[in-house]
Amino acid sequence: MQIQTRGYDSVLSLQELLSGVVPDKLSAALTGLLGAPARVVSADGAWVMSNAACLPETARRLPLIHDLEAAGFLETTAQDEARIRAVVSILEALMRAGARYFMASEMHLEVVTADYEELQRRHIALAESEARYKALSAHLEERVKEQVNTIESARRQLYQTEKLASVGQLAAGVAHEINNPIGFIRSNLSTAQSYVQKFQLLAEQIKSSSDLALLGAWKNADLDFVLEDFPSLLQESVSGADRVARIVSDLKSFSSVDQAEEEIVDLNDNIRSACNVAASQINSRAELKLSLGELPRLRCKAGHLSQVFLNLLLNAAHAMKQRGEIHIQSGVENGQIVIRFIDTGCGIPPEILARIFDPFFTTNDVGAGTGLGLTVSRDIIVAHGGSIDVSSEPDQGSTFTIHLPIDRRNT
Amino acid sequence: MAELDEAARKLTIKLVYYGPAMSGKTSNLIALHNLLSPDLKGEIMTLETQNDRTLFFDLLPLGFRTPSDWLVKFKLYTVPGQVAHDATRKAVLSRADGVVFVADSQSSQGVNNAESFQNLEENVRRVGLDFETLPLVVQFNKRDLPNVLTEEEIQARWSAAPWPLMMASALTGMGVKETFASLLESVYAALDPRFSLYETLGVDRHAFIHAVTGEAFANSD
Numbered sequence: 161m162q163i164q165t166r167g168y169d170s171v172l173s174l175q176e177l178l179s180g181v182v183p184d185k186l187s188a189a190l191t192g193l194l195g196a197p198a199r200v201v202s203a204d205g206a207w208v209m210s211n212a213a214c215l216p217e218t219a220r221r222l223p224l225i226h227d228l229e230a231a232g233f234l235e236t237t238a239q240d241e242a243r244i245r246a247v248v249s250i251l252e253a254l255m256r257a258g259a260r261y262f263m264a265s266e267m268h269l270e271v272v273t274a275d276y277e278e279l280q281r282r283h284i285a286l287a288e289s290e291a292r293y294k295a296l297s298a299h300l301e302e303r304v305k306e307q308v309n310t311i312e313s314a315r316r317q318l319y320q321t322e323k324l325a326s327v328g329q330l331a332a333g334v335a336h337e338i339n340n341p342i343g344f345i346r347s348n349l350s351t352a353q354s355y356v357q358k359f360q361l362l363a364e365q366i367k368s369s370s371d372l373a374l375l376g377a378w379k380n381a382d383l384d385f386v387l388e389d390f391p392s393l394l395q396e397s398v399s400g401a402d403r404v405a406r407i408v409s410d411l412k413s414f415s416s417v418d419q420a421e422e423e424i425v426d427l428n429d430n431i432r433s434a435c436n437v438a439a440s441q442i443n444s445r446a447e448l449k450l451s452l453g454e455l456p457r458l459r460c461k462a463g464h465l466s467q468v469f470l471n472l473l474l475n476a477a478h479a480m481k482q483r484g485e486i487h488i489q490s491g492v493e494n495g496q497i498v499i500r501f502i503d504t505g506c507g508i509p510p511e512i513l514a515r516i517f518d519p520f521f522t523t524n525d526v527g528a529g530t531g532l533g534l535t536v537s538r539d540i541i542v543a544h545g546g547s548i549d550v551s552s553e554p555d556q557g558s559t560f561t562i563h564l565p566i567d568r569r570n571t
Numbered sequence: 572m573a574e575l576d577e578a579a580r581k582l583t584i585k586l587v588y589y590g591p592a593m594s595g596k597t598s599n600l601i602a603l604h605n606l607l608s609p610d611l612k613g614e615i616m617t618l619e620t621q622n623d624r625t626l627f628f629d630l631l632p633l634g635f636r637t638p639s640d641w642l643v644k645f646k647l648y649t650v651p652g653q654v655a656h657d658a659t660r661k662a663v664l665s666r667a668d669g670v671v672f673v674a675d676s677q678s679s680q681g682v683n684n685a686e687s688f689q690n691l692e693e694n695v696r697r698v699g700l701d702f703e704t705l706p707l708v709v710q711f712n713k714r715d716l717p718n719v720l721t722e723e724e725i726q727a728r729w730s731a732a733p734w735p736l737m738m739a740s741a742l743t744g745m746g747v748k749e750t751f752a753s754l755l756e757s758v759y760a761a762l763d764p765r766f767s768l769y770e771t772l773g774v775d776r777h778a779f780i781h782a783v784t785g786e787a788f789a790n791s792d
Binding site for chain 1: 611612614616618627628632634646656658661662
């Protein structure tokens with residue numbers, strides 16, 4: 161606000177002093193009061209009220225005093241001294257009123273301007289202080305967000321670690337308990353195989369004997385078939401026991417997820433191990449195809465990465481509406497280990513594609529999944545300095561791509 | 572700042588009566604209007620609220636013509652004393668050539684006097700005047716009331732102050748003219764070096780004061 165003030169103590173002209181009255185009316189009133197022609201002129205003669213015509217030389221000229229000085233003159237041909245004095249007095253009173261109004265308004269403007277400037281100053285100071293607080297609060301919000309993210313991530317890790325730890329403990333316990341019986345089952349089966357060979361040697365002698373009763377009983381019991389079938393039964397049992405032993409071994413290595421220490425591994429082994437663990441769930445739904453290229457050995461938390469592979473495998477299996485194919489590729493591209501899980505499942509609708517890594521986001525029925533699998537998978541990959549991306553076509557399938565830096569010291 | 576208009580042969584001097592609310596600044600002007608008889612004396616123009624408190628200021632114009640036909644005009648202003656009107660006080664104080672600080676002698680008014688005096692010092696600085704050289708007279712008004720500080724107490728309290736101390740009762744007129752004359756002394760002394768008053772106007776200090784107050788020459792020293 162810029163208001164130009166002249167200052168309440170400016171010198172005022174007669175015109176300004178009389179600006180509060182209508183000149184024509186005042187002129188008429190003066191003439192009426194004096195009963196003779198009259199006019200009001202400024203001290204320097206430049207301004208004449210109502211542009212009244214000049215009066216004869218004989219007209220009287222009386223000073224109109226304002227602020228100790230003549231601001232103008234009353235000219236009149238009237239002769240009545242008392243009336244003239246009264247008119248001068250009235251005019252001076254009008255001039256005083258005009259001056260009073262002028263001074264009051266000028267002072268008012270000065271005060272308002274000063275107050276406004278003071279307000280502006282305080283407003284600016286306030287705005288500055290507000291900006292400081294805003295910046296502080298914005299920063300605060302950021303800090304809180306950061307903290308919340310850190311806590312969230314830690315909580316997910318903790319949740320998953322605890323889950324894996326309990327699964328691992330269970331698996332280790334079960335493996336230990338199964339290992340002993342499977343050991344003696346396997347051993348007994350071998351012994352049984354050697355026993356069957358002894359029976360086969362004996363059979364030749366029995367069949368070549370002339371004891372008809374013995375031969376009849378042999379035939380009735382169909383022991384030829386028994387002896388022929390027995391070794392293959394035992395052989396199947398042996399391979400079955402071997403398979404159980406292998407699964408237990410995979411389960412054991414897989415259960416090492418609770419050991420968060422880093423180890424140096426070939427990730428292809430971890431992929432195979434994950435495939436074995438998930439085999440029962442995959443085989444009924446999809447063909448598993450592995451194209452594993454040679455990988456450099458990687459220092460990593462192998463148990464955690466196995467968990468990621470298992471997650472992706474099971475997700476791929478669950479994505480199958482009808483029997484399809486799961487293709488796992490591994491290799492080195494641009495100095496990074498790249499592992500792809502390509503499925504021919506139902507795909508992910510574009511509208512939820514961006515959210516699949518969000519915590520507790522799940523398309524499974526309540527209770528069927530925590531909605532943490534992909535979140536934790538991403539956390540694990542990111543913790544290894546890598547990244548995980550997804551591309552998907554509804555009804556065509558999805559591809560999850562994991563990038564892991566080979567030398568993490570460079571990331 | 573006094574204005575010297577060579578062409579119109581006119582010197583205009585601005586004097587301000589400052590002080591706490593209700594200390595008698597307007598009463599001083601009314602008393603001066605009654606007591607003084609200079610050549611030229613205008614009416615007091617008051618800008619007050621309905622309850623007689625000064626809203627913006629009061630103005631009393633006084634003046635005289637020198638033998639060499641110079642017009643010397645004095646504009647005596649009062650300020651509104653209430654704390655809220657600080658912007659008005661500042662505006663009135665700007666370009667002042669001299670100040671009478673009207674204090675209230677009542678013993679209960681010590682704090683108000685002190686605050687107002689401090690406010691004067693601040694505003695003098697804010698309008699760009701020099702408090703060290705500004706002509707200033709301190710008047711203790713309302714001597715006619717009971718419960719006032721004794722003159723000895725006042726003298727003791729203000730002993731370190733360099734300004735003239737005047738006792739007055741604006742309602743009875745006692746000390747009002749003396750206060751004004753005392754200020755004129757300081758103002759003349761302050762303006763003389765700038766305007767060479769005697770050479771320009773042909774009026775010495777005594778004549779100057781006499782002309783405004785209308786006192787006989789013999790009464791001034």
